Amino acid sequence: MNTKPMLRAGLTLCAAFVLSGCLKGTGLQGSLAEVVYDSITEVGEFENETTTMPTSGTASYTGSALIQMADSATDANQRVMAGEATLDARFSAAGGAVSGSLQNFVGAKDVDMQAFNAAIYTGTVADIETQLADFSPVDGTIDVTADTSTGERFTVGFSGTLTQDGDTIEVGGTGAGQFVGADADGVKVYGGTTLNGFGTQSTLSENGSAQEGQIYINATK
Numbered sequence: 001m002n003t004k005p006m007l008r009a010g011l012t013l014c015a016a017f018v019l020s021g022c023l024k025g026t027g028l029q030g031s032l033a034e035v036v037y038d039s040i041t042e043v044g045e046f047e048n049e050t051t052t053m054p055t056s057g058t059a060s061y062t063g064s065a066l067i068q069m070a071d072s073a074t075d076a077n078q079r080v081m082a083g084e085a086t087l088d089a090r091f092s093a094a095g096g097a098v099s100g101s102l103q104n105f106v107g108a109k110d111v112d113m114q115a116f117n118a119a120i121y122t123g124t125v126a127d128i129e130t131q132l133a134d135f136s137p138v139d140g141t142i143d144v145t146a147d148t149s150t151g152e153r154f155t156v157g158f159s160g161t162l163t164q165d166g167d168t169i170e171v172g173g174t175g176a177g178q179f180v181g182a183d184a185d186g187v188k189v190y191g192g193t194t195l196n197g198f199g200t201q202s203t204l205s206e207n208g209s210a211q212e213g214q215i216y217i218n219a220t221k
Contacts, residue, residue: 032064032106033128036082039063039218040120043188046181046220051152054091054184061087061187063219065102065142067171068113069204073194073212076114081107081138081162081169085217087187089179095149098156098177098187102217105138107164138164142171144189144217153178155200156189158215173202175215191215 043063065085070078087100119127142160156177162169175191176198191202192214204211 032082032084032104033125033132035062035084036064036066036120036218037125037128039085039220042220043180043186043218046186047188049180049182049185051179051181051184053152053179055093057091059089059091059184059221061085061089061100061219061221063187063217065105066216067105067107067169067204067213069169069206069211069213071209071211073214076112077110078113078213079107079109079169079206079211080111080113080116081105081164082132082135083138085144085219087144087217087219089148089184089187091148091184095147095151098144098146098148098154100144102142102144102160103140105140105162105164106132106135107138108135109165136164138162138169140169146177148177148179152184155198156191158191158202168207170205171203171215174200175202175217176200177217181220186220187217188219189215189217 063085065083067081068078083102083105085102087098089098090096116131119131140162142158146154146156148154154177156175158171160171175189177189180186193202193204193212195201202215204213
């Protein structure tokens, strides 16, 4: 397991969000916490490198998927979900494509974001596990697609439905993606419901009501 200190370079744009989780009592709790911890740390390290895009071949990436949502982005307590990301990239001289899915989510309502942020940004895997003890299963999958002909930076499309405790969460719109690392060793994606400087805007809803929030993906080869 990666035990190096958590690096957060390049994640300050929406630092109020990142978290991780897993279902209590399944034996997976530590596993998902490690995936989130390691993927964020490793992507942060890769961001310090200059990326040279491959012009051929394929790559598979695995890591974490994180969602935060509420009536207002400034709410102290929010619904949060954490899961796994699996992405496949195809490279060519003319560009390429990325496709994959976000799945195996767990989550909870009314999560104290300040406490989660403290665990994620300054804590250990054990701290994250403690924060996630009461998370419950979330059903469903979110599809992720992207045309990477624009190179290192690209626009990502989200599409999917999640259900938890009788609630239906719809995820759509677009996010901003980027390959990181010397040989495109990692992928990071940010999606926010407010139109941002990347020109992308995600959509989130709960039982048909629009929500404000963010989506993060951190994945490595």
